């Protein structure tokens with residue numbers, strides 16, 4: 001049985017994961033519209049990851065204190081000037097999610113809910129990896145630039161990255 005405080009913050013976090021999934025879907029659309037299918041694939045995969053987090057938390061709450069609250073999602077942002085702005089938005093998204101995940105872990109510890117804390121551990125570590133990876137991508141975009149020729153190469157790099165990740169999962 002979860003404490004009210006832990007259950008409340010987990011419910012809130014499940015909504016944040018669902019919002020993130022939708023945010024990434026909107027970014028995939030932005031890229032498709034600009035003929036950047038490799039980057040769109042990266043965002044589709046990110047949307048799947050966030051949806052998996054959403055489901056994982058919902059199932060955890062249902063297992064330990066059903067029913068989980070299933071809130072409506074926020075309308076995601078879909079207007080950006082260029083790819084760098086897109087990835088600066090992704091940074092904000094991921095960094096805010098790190099703060100939210102850390103807040104969940106903090107509430108778990110304050111409530112001496114060590115089992116839920118342990119459940120959140122994978123989320124904490126994944127956020128750290130996400131932040132590093134987004135920083136690297138921002139560095140790549142800043143280095144290569146936002147002109148058409150650069151975007152062509154950046155898109156190719158993303159395609160390679162997504163293919164490699166998919167091959168890794170299948171192996």
Ligand SMILES: [Fe+2]
Pocket residue numbers: 017020049050053097
């Ligand atoms: Fe997530």
